[in-house]
Amino acid sequence: RKEVEQDPGPFNVPEGATVAFNCTYSNSASQSFFWYRQDCRKEPKLLMSVYSSGNEDGRFTAQLNRASQYISLLIRDSKLSDSATYLCVVIPLDRGSTLGRLYFGRGTQLTVWP
């Protein structure tokens, strides 16, 4: 089983739509959670951290459900510029010899059309 699994996508939505991505993780001892955004042919960029209490940054809301071991990202009022691949990232508590190792999901592709 993969450490991190994401919605397969792709998601194609009109401008102004609300879209949600889910991600599940297998290691219940996972400690830190993030959403990254990756534009075509660019490096991943940190979009937001995911806190236990949930957090919001403008049109973006991230939530964590530890009991069910999933993370979600909600984008409201989608813009054309939101088109990208969204990567779910988990850092396990038990890092072994690789301190700081990130586990990436395969990513969910979002296309917002006018």
Next chain:
Amino acid sequence: SAVISQKPSRDICQRGTSLTIQCQVDSQVTMMFWYRQQPGQSLTLIATANQGSEATYESGFVIDKFPISRPNLTFSTLTVSNMSPEDSSIYLCSVVIPSKDEQYFGPGTRLTVT
């Protein structure tokens, strides 16, 4: 965040040759990593670049194929040795911001092996 640069940004190399990729950070960081992202795939950790000691490699990656140097806290190199077309990929370095668990990525080096 940290400002990370990589050189070269892209290269086309012949089978059997080697390429060294440089990663420079604008501040001292303890933890630096090298990732690979093959077409259509998510990121795979190659190794952790340790300052003053040998790199720590992930399963499936070996020092003879991917030698890494880390002479100081702001610089690292990754060499892709004896290249084959299967090594065609984007190679990214990343750094961890202390106490935040947040990782930032360089712009990547797009390698094509013919």
